[in-house]
Amino acid sequence: MRRAQASDLELLVRHRESMWLDMHGYSARQIRAAAARSRAWIRREFRSGRYIAFVAEGPGGRVAGSGAIWLRSSQPYPGPRPRPDAPYVMSMYTERASRRSGVATRLVREMIRWARRKGYRRITLHASAQGAPVYRRIGFEDSNEMRFNLVRLGKDRPASRAPGRPIRSGRGRA
Ligand SMILES: CC(C)(COP(=O)(O)OP(=O)(O)OC[C@H]1O[C@@H](n2cnc3c(N)ncnc32)[C@H](O)[C@@H]1OP(=O)(O)O)[C@@H](O)C(=O)NCCC(=O)NCCS
Known part of the structure; x- marks a missing residue:
């Protein structure tokens, strides 16, 4: 397990593409089409110190996976030791040949150790269907986030019902 360097940029972009x-x-x-934007975004966030990525390597230094903590800006809240930023886990990807051998688990545990050392109080993420069981096993809990899709984002993600728009029932308008 090692911290990603600037020279890992192409690897991190490739893993992010593969994840999608x-x-x-x-x-x-x-x-x-998103790859160029990802590259520019990761480069900028990495240089600013807000993107802390980790690379897992197997025997002979072969890359097995990677993942990142993005320190995103957080709004003030009345908790103890409020911080201006909060760690968010993203771009988790394990090479297919290395899956189900604990790579992602080790990456996330490394991120938890890193965040703890830095004095952060919480880590959040959005889980894919494949990732959710892994994070739950580590101890992540489902949270209270809600969302409203303003437009249809994909075949499985329709737009949410527009405000004020009536719900259709079988016998006309509800
Ligand atoms: C999700 C993903 C990152 C998980 O990576 P991984 O390295 O295979 O994860 P782990 O090996 O730590 O855990 C996966 C499973 O293997 C099991 N496992 C861990 N170590 C093991 C071992 N030594 N032997 C056998 N199984 C093991 C885990 O218990 C876990 O089981 P589960 O799926 O029933 O929860 C990977 O599948 C992936 O890259 N998917 C595509 C992109 C994606 O969805 N990324 C996450 C975005 S949030």
Whole structure:
């Protein structure tokens, strides 16, 4: 397990693309088109110190997976020791040949250790269907986040019912 360097940028971009591909939410064309934006975004956040990525390596230094903590800006709240930023786990990806051998688990545990050392109080993430059991096993809990899709985002993600729009019932308008 090692901290990613600036020279790992292409690896991190490739893993982020592969993550989207495996999550089946977007077409390969959409994902390729996002790669340049991902590269620029990761480079900027990495240079600013807000993107802390970890790379898992197997025998002979072969890359097995990677993942990142993004320190996103957090709003003030009345808790103890409020911080201006909060760690968010993202871009988790394990190479197919290395799956189900604890790579992601070790990556996330490393991130938890890192965040604890830095004095953060909580880590959040959005889990894919494949990732959720892994995070739950580590101890992540489901939270109270809600969302409202303003537009249809994909075949499995329709727009949410618009405010004030009546729900159709079988016998006309409800
Ligand atoms: C989700 C993902 C990152 C998990 O990576 P992984 O390295 O296979 O995860 P782990 O090996 O730590 O855990 C996976 C499973 O293997 C099991 N496992 C862990 N170590 C094991 C071992 N030594 N032997 C056998 N199984 C093991 C875990 O218990 C876990 O079981 P579960 O799926 O029933 O919960 C990977 O599947 C992936 O890259 N998916 C596509 C992208 C994606 O969805 N990313 C997450 C975005 S939130």
